[in-house]
Amino acid sequence: MLTRLTVSILLSAAALTACDDSDDPPSDGCVGHTCGGTGAAITDPEGGNVILERMVLDSELQAAFKLPAGVTTVTRVVAYFMSAQTPEANPLPTPGACNNLTVTKGWPGYVGSPHTDVDVGTLTLKGKNAAGADVSFALEKKPMGLDPFGRLHDVYYQLIQPEVATLLKPDSFYSVTFGGVAGGMPETTFQDAIYLSSDYPAIQNPGLEDNGPLRAGTDFTVSWTPPTPVNLPAAANLVGGGLQGLTWLVDVSGAPTHVCVAPATAGGFTIPGATIAEFRAVATARGQTPDKMILLRNAVAHQLVRLPTTDATNLRRIDMLSLACSAQLMDVQ
Numbered sequence: 001m002l003t004r005l006t007v008s009i010l011l012s013a014a015a016l017t018a019c020d021d022s023d024d025p026p027s028d029g030c031v032g033h034t035c036g037g038t039g040a041a042i043t044d045p046e047g048g049n050v051i052l053e054r055m056v057l058d059s060e061l062q063a064a065f066k067l068p069a070g071v072t073t074v075t076r077v078v079a080y081f082m083s084a085q086t087p088e089a090n091p092l093p094t095p096g097a098c099n100n101l102t103v104t105k106g107w108p109g110y111v112g113s114p115h116t117d118v119d120v121g122t123l124t125l126k127g128k129n130a131a132g133a134d135v136s137f138a139l140e141k142k143p144m145g146l147d148p149f150g151r152l153h154d155v156y157y158q159l160i161q162p163e164v165a166t167l168l169k170p171d172s173f174y175s176v177t178f179g180g181v182a183g184g185m186p187e188t189t190f191q192d193a194i195y196l197s198s199d200y201p202a203i204q205n206p207g208l209e210d211n212g213p214l215r216a217g218t219d220f221t222v223s224w225t226p227p228t229p230v231n232l233p234a235a236a237n238l239v240g241g242g243l244q245g246l247t248w249l250v251d252v253s254g255a256p257t258h259v260c261v262a263p264a265t266a267g268g269f270t271i272p273g274a275t276i277a278e279f280r281a282v283a284t285a286r287g288q289t290p291d292k293m294i295l296l297r298n299a300v301a302h303q304l305v306r307l308p309t310t311d312a313t314n315l316r317r318i319d320m321l322s323l324a325c326s327a328q329l330m331d332v333q
Contacts, residue, residue: 040306047307048079052076077137083307098249125174129167132169150255175192203297224264244261
């Protein structure tokens with residue numbers, strides 16, 4: 001039934017203002033939480049993204065992922081890079097609301113058309129695993145096709161591996177290295193470019209094995225215990241100034257219909273009954289069942305770096321995103 005499960009798509013913060021009004025795009029002197037602490041700004045043209053997910057799945061999704069007995073978690077990393085796109089940037093989600101992605105066609109679920117994908121050579125992440133040991137893991141370079149989030153690319157990168165403890169340590173950092181391409185993308189390392197939050201200590205309504213239902217026209221509150229990480233980057237290095245608490249409504253093919261945005265410290269979000277009705281309508285229009293929903297709750301850290309370029313007029317951001325995610329299949333009425 002879960003034909004193209006893509007359990008946790010994306011995310012981040014908010015439509016934010018530029019660091020100053022003197023440059024368009026902003027200069028490398030940009031500072032503040034819109035800049036990610038690196039000179040790149042959220043208002044820069046898009047240059048791609050790296051999405052690192054630490055997923056905890058309910059039993060139904062464990063079966064859909066065909067996980068070995070006793071394994072409840074998955075590491076997934078999906079990445080792409082580009083030097084041009086029309087439009088230059090897709091709309092960011094609005095904070096404090098459930099954003100209907102079929103209406104906004106917003107970042108990061110959509111890629112402009114046309115766009116120019118960039119081959120960065122090999123793509124490797126380095127950091128710590130749950131035991132504190134050094135790890136290095138390379139993503140597979142994929143040919144033209146749709147990535148797990150349904151975005152079409154000439155080239156993109158992907159890794160999917162069960163059991164997160166072998167690769168990931170909550171509340172820690174990962175560096176990202178481009179192997180480089182002769183005559184093209186230079187070899188580049190972005191030190192500590194991705195910060196992976198500690199998990200939510202608990203999720204409440206609904207519990208991970210609860211099935212709902214969510215009812216069209218009736219508000220539904222999701223809740224969690226905010227994480228208390230020790231190594232959280234400075235607010236100036238995170239888009240939105242801190243961890244974001246994203247709630248996603250996803251159809252059973254894996255395609256998101258809505259994303260609801262709040263600070264992770266809020267501890268919850270109330271999904272309007274009208275949004276649940278919209279979910280049913282969108283799922284039906286897509287030819288998917290409106291009676292099932294993949295519900296995701298994520299603690300998201302969003303940092304920015306510059307896409308390496310020798311063209312000073314083409315300053316583009318790379319969104320470095322981590323998602324500490326709980327995912328479950330829910331009934332919808």
